[in-house]
Amino acid sequence: MHLDEGRKAAEAGDWVAAGHAFVRAAMEGSAEGAELATQVTVGLVPEADAGSAEAAALLAGIYLEYFDESALPDAVRYARAAAGAGHPAGQRTYGYMLLEGIGVEEDHDRAAELFRAAADAGDAYACVNLAQLVDDPDESRHLLETATRDGIALAGALLADHLSELDRDEEALTWYLWSADRGHPGAMHAAACCYRDGFGTEPDPVRAVRWFLATLAHDEGDGDGDGIHEAIQMARSGAVDADQIREAGRLAGDPGAAEALIGTVWGGDAP
Structure with a gap:
């Protein structure tokens, strides 16, 4: 289903929708979904460079997940841009990079700030990330319960x-x-x-x-x-x-x- 959605969106030139669909397919174990996600970066780059925070966030995630280390500088650049624009997925992705020191110097405090901002905006994966950093067990459980509502x-x-x-x-x-x-x-x-x-x-x-x-x-x-x-x-x-x-x-x-x-x-x- 996600592959078909992605192909239709790509045919219509909706690269963001296509990228999201292919990534969802890849997350469900589709190797073809992962391959198609890498291909739509060609259409996402112009949109991200033109200022689309959503395209930048999606592009950063695809570079980070499905490309080798040579794409890491671009992943950092687009994640930072999306985070700076306040996009939740961009905040979460850049926060993860800061947390793990992927392409950037580790900064756990800044990572937590970004996770919290994304979680407050409704990003369920950011809730999971933040839950593993906070000291308050009650807050951690609340964040995890919130994330389960999205089926994570x-x-x-x-x-x-x-x-x-x-x-x-x-x-x-x-x-x-x-x-x-x-x-x-x-x-x-x-x-x-x-x-x-x-x-x-x-x-x-x-x-x-x-x-x-x-x-x-x-x-x-x-x-x-x-x-x-x-x-x-x-x-x-x-x-x-x-x-x-x-x-x-x-x-x-x-x-x-x-x-x-x-x-x-x-x-x-x-x-």
Whole structure:
């Protein structure tokens, strides 16, 4: 859907709309979306140079995310221009550069100021960034709750972490599941551990394996295969049998992973 929207906008010469659509597609895992986002920079540069803060903010984000380091000076220039014009996405992007020292000298105080300005203007990702910098845990949770209203999975996972630290395990599990359903690998792993160990719920080994299996499709998470190793440990300890693993695979939408797990544990002698 986003790719089609982007192509139609590009055909109409609406480079900002096209760029936003292609970036959304890329954020959902489309390699073609990422490639098309780089191509629309040709149309965005004249608009940004003519003073469009929105084009500058979008251009900075694309340069930062989808180009190599040679594009970094341009990313900084356009992010700074968009931030100076008060554009929330530009403030957030330039704030991130200042926070991490990407192309500029680190300045955490200035980064926080920019995140706050963007968050106050309604930028949900800036809320997430600011939540990780503020000292007040109540403010941090409020910012994360605000970001979840825009469906940002990371916000829900961080909110769950906060609640877990307060031993509010049932609420934490609710948010881990919310984020896991939106594809956050860390939340999937946390939900699996909650079901395995009985935090915030009664132990449920089937749902534990279900979420351990789900992490396999998300290598951008821990990336170390912990989920499958823990599922194997559960099976070998007798916490789940083959039929329960198959049910977990059904819930995860990946019966093939369940059969692979069964084969790893029992070979051709599954109980």
